[in-house]
Amino acid sequence: MTRALHLALATLRPRRPVPGQHVLDPSVTRLRVRPGDLDLYRHVNNGVYLQMMDVARSNYLADLGATQLLAARGWYPVVAASTMTYRRSLTLGQRFEITTRVLGWDPRVVFLEQVFTRGGQHVARGWVAGRFLSRDGGRVPAPDVVAVLEHAPASSPELPAEVAAWAAAVDVAHR
Numbered sequence: 001m002t003r004a005l006h007l008a009l010a011t012l013r014p015r016r017p018v019p020g021q022h023v024l025d026p027s028v029t030r031l032r033v034r035p036g037d038l039d040l041y042r043h044v045n046n047g048v049y050l051q052m053m054d055v056a057r058s059n060y061l062a063d064l065g066a067t068q069l070l071a072a073r074g075w076y077p078v079v080a081a082s083t084m085t086y087r088r089s090l091t092l093g094q095r096f097e098i099t100t101r102v103l104g105w106d107p108r109v110v111f112l113e114q115v116f117t118r119g120g121q122h123v124a125r126g127w128v129a130g131r132f133l134s135r136d137g138g139r140v141p142a143p144d145v146v147a148v149l150e151h152a153p154a155s156s157p158e159l160p161a162e163v164a165a166w167a168a169a170v171d172v173a174h175r
Contacts, residue, residue: 002036003051010058017065023149024157026101027060033094043089050082053114053126056098060112066149074135075145080109081129081172088123090116096123103127103163104156105142109172111163127163129172 021027031052039045057077061067070076090096096118103111109129116123132140147153159167 003048003055007051007054007058010055010062011067014062014067015059016062018063021063021065023064023102023146023154025063026099027056027063029056029059029098029100031055031096031098033090033092033096035092037090038092043091046084046086049084049086049116049124049126052098052116053082053100053128056100056114057112057128057130060100064149069148070132070145073140073148075132075140076135077130077132079128080131081167081170082126083166083170084124084126086124088118088121090118090123094118104159105146106156106167107141107143108139109167110142110145111159111167113163127166129167129170 018025018027029052033044037044037048037052061070061077096116099115099117101113103113105111109131112128112130114126114128116125132142132145134140143153143156146156
């Protein structure tokens with residue numbers, strides 16, 4: 001199965017919500033490296049990591065029970081910016097985990113960290129600045145999305161300094 005099909009299934013047939021899951025709780029997605037994930041060097045292609053992160057973010061929303069809440073409002077997530085760092089390779093057949101967690105938000109953007117681990121070892125890490133759009137073409141303020149998912153308004157934790165510096169460098173909040 002290609003990762004695009006994997007994403008479609010994770011989005012259209014989400015896994016069951018995790019009782020008591022909150023916006024700031026981590027979500028874990030377990031995957032295995034498949035032949036289609038590999039490049040000519042026989043390790044996971046850098047672009048495939050981003051596709052795997054898409055699947056993990058869909059699972060994060062499913063864990064919150066957010067899929068139906070967002071769909072009912074006509075809201076959907078998009079990536080505004082992302083960055084990756086790699087420490088180790090993933091190769092054919094290896095099992096690994098992606099831990100997705102929200103680091104914080106501002107009036108427009110939600111900031112997430114997605115960490116790849118294999119056997120307890122750090123493999124890669126991505127930061128994602130995500131937005132929510134509405135089917136009518138408008139942008140949905142991040143605090144509004146969090147309030148719906150938490151069933152009450154919530155304050156953002158302070159972003160880690162390195163994430164705040166990255167967000168300022170890519171100027172994601174002003175696009």
